[in-house]
Amino acid sequence: MDMSQPIVVVLHGADRPPAMGPVEALSRVRYTNAGGLWSALNGAHALFVWDSRTPVLARVWDAADSLRWVHAASAGVDNLLFPGLRDSDVLLTNSRGVFDEPMAEYVLGLVLAFAKDLPTTIRLQQRRHWSHRETERLAGSRALVVGTGPIGRAIGRKLGAAGVIVSGVGRVARAADPDLGDVVPMAGLRSALPHHDWVVLAAPLTPETTGLIDAAALRAMRGTARLVNVGRGGLVVQPDLIDALDSREIAGAAFDVFRDDPLPPSSPLWDMPNVLISPHMSGDVVGWREELVRRFQDNLERFRDGRPLVNLVDKRRGYVRGGS
C-alpha cells in the first residue's frame, strides 16, 4: 500500500483542530463530524479522533475497511476500546504527556482552594461580606493518588513539592516510589482510604477501575477528606457520591469529569455545598489544541515512514504501558 499520501479522517465536534497545515501536507485529510464518519471512513488509513467524547466509532466500525491506525487527541481512550477496535489489528495511540503538568497544577489549585476555603471567600465577596475564618495547612496533609500513569505521577510530584505526603494506588504495589511514595495495589484501596485527607482520581477508565469509588469506598474515607476527580466520571458511582456528600461522610469533592459530559443542569451536584464542578478543562492550558495537533503530526510522519508509533495503547489494558 502506498503510504506517501495516506487518507486521514479527522473526527471533530463543534470545533476543528487548528494549525492543520503540516498534517494536510502529509496526507489527504477528510474532516467530518459524527454524522459523516461512516462514509468518511471508507478507504481511510488513519483516524484522528479530535472529539474524543463521542462514542460514534463503535457504531460505524464496519465501514473501517482500510483503517490501520486510530489516534486520540486525549489521554483517556475508554470511548475507543470497544470490541471491534480492541480485537482488531488497528493500532491505537493517544496524547499521553500533553496534559500531565497542567492537570497536576489544576489539582494543586483545587486542593489549595479547599484548604484555604476560597469558594466561601468568593461567595462572601459577592455579598460584600467580611467574615474572617481559619484555614487549613496543606503541608503535612496526606494525599492518595489513584493512578500511577504519567498524570498521576505529575500530580504526586506537584503535591509533594507543596509539602503534601503522597501515597499511590496502582496496578502493582511498590514502596518508596519517587513520585508517589508507597503505592498499594487496587485491591488495597479500601484500607488505604481512611489514612488520607485528599483522594485524587487520575486513573484510566477500564473494567477494573469502573465504579472504583462506591458507597463502601466513600464510607472508608475520613469525614474531613475531599475527593478530587480529574480522571473519568465513571471511576465514581455518582449516586453514591451524592449520598456521601449529603450525609457528610466526606467533607467535599471537586470534579472535572462526569459520566455524563457535560453534566446536565438537573444534576444535584451543581448546588451541593463543598462541591466544585469544572467543565472538563483541568489539562487544557492555552496552546493545548496546537500541541495535540503537533503530537498527531509527529505520529503521522512515523506512520507514513513505516516507523513505530509513539504512545501506543495496550488495548487489553486500556492505556499506554511503561512507567506505570
Add this chain to the structure above:
Amino acid sequence: MDMSQPIVVVLHGADRPPAMGPVEALSRVRYTNAGGLWSALNGAHALFVWDSRTPVLARVWDAADSLRWVHAASAGVDNLLFPGLRDSDVLLTNSRGVFDEPMAEYVLGLVLAFAKDLPTTIRLQQRRHWSHRETERLAGSRALVVGTGPIGRAIGRKLGAAGVIVSGVGRVARAADPDLGDVVPMAGLRSALPHHDWVVLAAPLTPETTGLIDAAALRAMRGTARLVNVGRGGLVVQPDLIDALDSREIAGAAFDVFRDDPLPPSSPLWDMPNVLISPHMSGDVVGWREELVRRFQDNLERFRDGRPLVNLVDKRRGYVRGGS
C-alpha cells in the same frame, strides 16, 4: 523591680486570647479592650497586643508609666511604631514565624486560582452553566516578591517549588538568593515590574514602603499580570489600584489586607471583575491563636528571667532584623 509576677496587660478586641493558663501562672494579667487601656496600663510592665488592628496605644501612651515591653500577636507592627513607643526604651517584639508557611500556601492558592480561572468556575457553577475555558500554566511564569523577610522568603520558596521563576525586592540587592533568586533594591522596583506575571506584596509597612504600588508602578506592570497583597493595605495606593483595574492596566488583583480593615461594604473593589477580596486571613490556620499565645508565653518567661527576648523589632526599621 521584682519581676517574679510582672503585671501584663492584654489588649483584646471582640475575642480574648485562648489558653492563657500558663501566662496567668507567670504574671498578673489585666484583660482590657481599647476603651480600658488607659487605666489598665497604670503600673503595668508588659503589654500583649492581641488586637493588633487598633491604633489606641498611641493615644494612651502617657499612661504607660512602668511599661518595659510590648509584644504584638502579629508580624506587622506598623500600628505600634508611633513616636512615643519608637523613641522610648520600651522593647517591642512580634510574632515573626507563625504566619510564614500558611501565608505562602495562601499565596500559591491565590495564584493558582487566577491561573486556573477558579473564580469564574465557581460563578458559572452557581448558574449550573458548563462552559469550557483554557487555563494558564503556572510553571515558567515569573513572580516578583516584594519583601525579603521570612514571609516573603516562604512565599518565594513555595512558588519556586511549584515551578514559578521568582525574583525579589528588598532593602539590599543580591544575586541568586536561595529563596528569592535575584533580589533588586526597592529603588529598582519600577524597572523590575514589567518582567513579571505576578507581583506579591509581603513587605512591612514602613515610611519607605507606604504607597509603594502607585499609579506609575501599576502602569509598569504587564497587562496580563496580577497583584497579590498579603502584606499591608498601605503598601498600595488604593484609588490608583481601582483605576488600574478599571482601565485594565493589570489583569487582576487578590487582596487580603486593606488600609481600612475590614474593607467597608461601600468599596468598589468588592464587585470588580478579576478581584479577589479575602478578610485578612492568609496566615490564620487552625491553631494560630494558640500558637500566638505560646510565642508570647515563651517571651514572657524570658522577660521574667531577665533573658533576651526573641523577635525583637528594630524600631527604626520597623521589623525584626536578620535574614533579610
